Amino acid sequence: MTKKRDRLHIIYDILKAIQQKNGKIKPTHILYKSNLSHQMMTEYLNELIEKGFVVESKTSSGSTYSLTQKGFDYVAKYKMIFEFVDSFGLS
Amino acid sequence: MHEIYQVPLWFLKLDIAMELIFAVITLLVCLYSFKIYKLAEQRQSKIFGISFLLISLSYFVRFIISTIMAFKLNTSFLNPNVLYNLNYLSNIGIYVYMLLFIAGLLTLTYMTFKTKNFEVYILLLITIILAIVFSFNALYVFYILFYILLAFILVYYLQNYIKSKNKKTFIVLAAFSLLFLSSIYFMIPGNNIIYYMISHFFELMAYLLILTDLIIIIKK
Numbered sequence: 270m271t272k273k274r275d276r277l278h279i280i281y282d283i284l285k286a287i288q289q290k291n292g293k294i295k296p297t298h299i300l301y302k303s304n305l306s307h308q309m310m311t312e313y314l315n316e317l318i319e320k321g322f323v324v325e326s327k328t329s330s331g332s333t334y335s336l337t338q339k340g341f342d343y344v345a346k347y348k349m350i351f352e353f354v355d356s357f358g359l360s
Numbered sequence: 361m362h363e364i365y366q367v368p369l370w371f372l373k374l375d376i377a378m379e380l381i382f383a384v385i386t387l388l389v390c391l392y393s394f395k396i397y398k399l400a401e402q403r404q405s406k407i408f409g410i411s412f413l414l415i416s417l418s419y420f421v422r423f424i425i426s427t428i429m430a431f432k433l434n435t436s437f438l439n440p441n442v443l444y445n446l447n448y449l450s451n452i453g454i455y456v457y458m459l460l461f462i463a464g465l466l467t468l469t470y471m472t473f474k475t476k477n478f479e480v481y482i483l484l485l486i487t488i489i490l491a492i493v494f495s496f497n498a499l500y501v502f503y504i505l506f507y508i509l510l511a512f513i514l515v516y517y518l519q520n521y522i523k524s525k526n527k528k529t530f531i532v533l534a535a536f537s538l539l540f541l542s543s544i545y546f547m548i549p550g551n552n553i554i555y556y557m558i559s560h561f562f563e564l565m566a567y568l569l570i571l572t573d574l575i576i577i578i579k580k
Contacts, residue, residue, distance in 0.1 A: 277400065277402075280400075320401045321401075322401075339399075342399055343399055343400060346399050348580060349396075349577060349578070349580065350396055350399055350400045350402075352528070352576075352577045352580055353392065353393075353396050353405070353577050354396065354400075354402065354404070354405065355524060355526075355528070355529070356528040356529055356531075356532055356573055356577060357393075357408060357532060357573075358472070358516060358517060358520035358529070358532070359396075359402065359404035359405050359408055359471070360404070
């Protein structure tokens with residue numbers, strides 16, 4: 270696997286984990302599902318928030334993360350994205 | 361620069377049809393890349409899309425120029441003024457085509473470098489534009505740059521195929537190999553119509569392979 274393929278897959282794993290928890294998840298669950306270090310997960314989440322795949326909601330019990338439409342679209346079209354990126358060497 | 365049009369009128373018409381096919385296929389690849397970019401926010405997809413947009417525009421320019429040429433040659437064959445204007449238009453069109461096409465190839469090569477240094481791209485772009493515009497024989501410079509850039513792209517897609525060894529990466533490698541071979545006629549002395557036709561056939565095969573790859577991906 271290439272570095273970027275891993276990256277596309279990690280993003281997929283994070284978004285899929287959020288989707289499986291009915292679109293709302295706590296960071297500890299993401300950490301468990303994505304198998305990343307805390308620092309790496311934070312970096313990925315910040316990037317996903319910045320790019321509009323995920324939104325963060327802050328409550329009294331801590332932060333939760335939910336998918337935007339863009340996030341749902343990524344999960345749904347992941348296979349196609351991966352195939353295109355892999356075929357044309359865009360990783 | 362007139363070499364491109366030293367072909368029979370019937371072939372010029374076939375050429376026009378092929379140019380339109382190349383323009384449409386490359387535009388499809390471009391649109392699909394932008395769709396992937398919109399879905400995944402992946403920088404490489406955006407650069408890839410821009411490169412195919414430039415290549416597509418270059419073919420559209422060639423298509424428009426060739427259409428005007430074929431139409432005018434049919435209707436005003438012996439009028440010297442019209443011929444002079446056609447020659448002028450053809451030269452301008454070929455320059456625009458060469459600049460757009462080589463900029464597209466450079467953008468594709470830049471994508472393969474996986475660098476985020478945009479200044480490198482701008483420097484290379486300015487250099488190749490100046491090399492074509494200020495050379496005594498722009499067509500030679502164009503083909504030299506074409507081979508150099510395509511050699512880099514070929515090596516990249518060969519590595520990509522070795523890494524993943526699947527049907528789709530092989531098709532892309534085969535497509536760029538055919539594109540490399542498509543301009544080989546330019547290296548052969550003389551102005552042989554057969555070589556010109558074979559080169560166009562290679563070019564057509566290259567773009568059809570890219571289209572095949574795209575269809576395989578979309579169908580999955």
